[in-house]
Amino acid sequence: GAVVSQHPSWVICKSGTSVKIECRSLDFQATTMFWYRQFPKQSLMLMATSNEGSKATYEQGVEKDKFLINHASLTLSTLTVTSAHPEDSSFYICSAIPLAGDTDTQYFGPGTRLTVL
Amino acid sequence: ELKVEQNPLFLSMQEGKNYTIYCNYSTTSDRLYWYRQDPGKSLESLFVLLSNGAVKQEGRLMASLDTKARLSTLHITAAVHDLSATYFCAVAASNNDMRFGAGTRLTVKP
Numbered sequence A: 001g002a003v004v005s006q007h008p009s010w011v012i013c014k015s016g017t018s019v020k021i022e023c024r025s026l027d028f029q030a031t032t033m034f035w036y037r038q039f040p041k042q043s044l045m046l047m048a049t050s051n052e053g054s055k056a057t058y059e060q061g062v063e064k065d066k067f068l069i070n071h072a073s074l075t076l077s078t079l080t081v082t083s084a085h086p087e088d089s090s091f092y093i094c095s096a097i098p099l100a101g102d103t104d105t106q107y108f109g110p111g112t113r114l115t116v117l
Numbered sequence B: 001e002l003k004v005e006q007n008p009l010f011l012s013m014q015e016g017k018n019y020t021i022y023c024n025y026s027t028t029s030d031r032l033y034w035y036r037q038d039p040g041k042s043l044e045s046l047f048v049l050l051s052n053g054a055v056k057q058e059g060r061l062m063a064s065l066d067t068k069a070r071l072s073t074l075h076i077t078a079a080v081h082d083l084s085a086t087y088f089c090a091v092a093a094s095n096n097d098m099r100f101g102a103g104t105r106l107t108v109k110p
Helices: none
Strands: A004-007 A010-013 A019-025 A032-038 A044-051 A067-073 A076-081 A090-097 A112-116 B004-007 B010-014 B019-025 B032-037 B043-049 B055-058 B061-066 B071-076 B085-092 B098-100 B104-109
Touching: A004 A090, A010 A019, A019 A032, A019 A090, A019 A112, A032 A067, A032 A076, A044 A067, A044 B098, A076 A090, B004 B085, B010 B019, B019 B032, B019 B085, B032 B061, B032 B071, B043 B055, B043 B061, B043 B071, B071 B085
Parallel strands: A010 A112, B010 B104
Antiparallel strands: A004 A019, A019 A076, A032 A044, A032 A090, A067 A076, A090 A112, B004 B019, B019 B071, B032 B043, B032 B085, B055 B061, B061 B071, B085 B098, B085 B104
């Protein structure tokens, strides 16, 4: 089946530093990947849609200069949280839609738990 | 804007009982998803419903979709403790954006 990985699975950083999270589709290609954020005991909120070879589309209220998204290949999207602050601490989950095959399904990664001290 | 409402938000039930979780959405969509999330984990796909009247079943869970009423249900039959988790419905917009419901935290007690 379609597998999406994320790295790292958890990260702790100091306030003001930048953190990069990778999302990879391991056995399929994906032109579109999504980044979600989930605060404790809350639902998933879509942050941005990442398209291979083009600029990401950000949801209203998400700062594009703070959450940098790069989708350089059909199997990799990265989210960089720049100048992280404690309020950025959250569970970040990516998902990917296969380029071919089951294109109706988003496959989710295992998530990255970010803690900013 | 596509909005998704789920209820109840919290559900505590006894083992062996039946219950239904409801998911309403605000604009036309023909793709609805149900996911399960265990604490500290990511999402596990349960069902993908693609057409009006679609019904899918897996074990003690059955999901249905009524696109005219903009309503999906997740029915739990004879609940067991292992079903304790948070269940999310999500609706896909035309550009593949997914909007999630608030989630239903299910606790099944012995």
